[in-house]
Amino acid sequence: MGNQKLYKGSLQTIILKLLEENDKMYGYEITQRVKQLTKGELNITEGALYPALHKLEADGLLDVEVAKVDNRLRKYYKLTENGTKETVSRLAEMEEFLKTMQTIVNPKFV
Amino acid sequence: MKLTSNQIQQLYKFTRQHYVEHFDVQTELVDHLANDIEQIWQEQPKLSFEQARDISFKKFGVFGFMDVVEARSKALSKKYWELVWNIFKQFFTIPQILISITIFLTIAIGFDMFSAKKVLLTISIGVILALFFRLYFLQKEKKKRFKQTQKKWLLEEYIFNIGGGVAFLNLFFQLVIYSPKIVTTNFQLIMSFILTVFILLIYITTFILPSKIEEILRNQYPEYKLV
Structure with missing residues (x-):
């Protein structure tokens, strides 16, 4: 398992990116998808995921839907119009960040 | 399984x-x-x-679960003050602006006719009493709702606790204690404006929002109608 601290600042971008690809997702599904995509390298903790989701919702980037699944209520998150725009800009920022890091960590590579 | x-x-x-x-x-x-x-x-x-x-x-x-609860509280506190702000803005558009102007003028004329201390004391005591009675009523209403539904919603709690706006009480207590006897015209105008803003905020948080509670909860919580 990698250094979780390094991923921490990117959690919101990761959530936005997943929702961009999946229309709507619920909390547990997000943790599992990330685990699956990163082959267990990144493990989003419950104590970090929900605060990030609630913050994005409060900022108007996510909207919620609730459905009865099995015998319980499930809360789905999806991108709002603003959220879709924000995802594009956050992903661009992320790419820029990765490039910058690459120039520092591995200058020959660039 | x-x-x-x-x-x-x-x-x-x-x-x-x-x-x-x-x-x-x-x-x-x-x-x-x-x-x-x-x-x-x-x-x-x-x-x-x-x-x-x-x-x-x-x-x-x-x-x-504390991190989750804390984050949710922060998010809903933001939501609550957004609701307040949206209604507040309406008091500066036609026709509600007439209400704001009336409050402002009543206070400003009051400053002109009576001593500043008298005006500030009258308003402060009036607001404190109104807030006390209203808070008492809202707490009773909150208990009644919870007894009926057996469910508490976080935003509902914010509305019944006027978003932690009990701090308003302290502000008016301070005014009672420190109200000056003689003031300048500028002070009168600025004070009339500030008091108008606070009176509107108190009216919104203690009367308007609680009266719209069902509508607000239905809009905020998609699950509200499912349970």
């Missing part, structure tokens, strides 16, 4: 035992725990419900 309805109810109880009071927050946590327990059972089918639940709960870390 799927969880039974009875086990779901036990999970609700479990979240309550771990200081999650509000149904909206409980619901999200219950679904999360339920999904995780079902996942744990796939890997370790011999574990009991309680054992799997405890493994899942441990993943929330040493503070348990």
Whole structure:
């Protein structure tokens, strides 16, 4: 398992990116998808995921839907119009960040 | 293996035992725990419900559900003040601006006719009494609603507690204690404006929002009509 601290600042971008690809997702599904995509390298903790989701919702980037699944209520998150725009800009920022890091960590590579 | 309805109810109880009071927050946590327990059972089918639940709960870390509750409270506090702000803005558009102008002029004329101390004391005592009575009524109403529905919603709590706006009380107490006797015209105008803003905010938080509680909860919580 990698250094979780390094991923921490990117959690919101990761959530936005997943929702961009999946229309709507619920909390547990997000943790599992990330685990699956990163082959267990990144493990989003419950104590970090929900605060990030609630913050994005409060900022108007996510909207919620609730459905009865099995015998319980499930809360789905999806991108709002603003959220879709924000995802594009956050992903661009992320790419820029990765490039910058690459120039520092591995200058020959660039 | 799927969880039974009875086990779901036990999970609700479990979240309550771990200081999650509000149904909206409980619901999200219950679904999360339920999904995780079902996942744990796939890997370790011999574990009991309680054992799997405890493994899942441990993943929330040493503070348990507190981080989630805190983040939710922050998010809904922001939502609450957004609701207040949206109504407040309307008091500066036609026709409600007439109400704002009337309050402003009444205070400004009051400053002109009586001593500043008298005006400030009258307004402060009036506001303090109104706030006390209204808060008392809202707390009674809150208890009644909870008794009927057996569910507390976080935003509902904010509305009944006027978003922590009890701080308004302190502000008017300070005015009673420190109200000056003689003031300049500029002070009168600025004070009239500030008092108008506070009176409007108090009116919005103690009267308008509580009267719209059903509509607000329906809009905020998609699950509100499902339970």
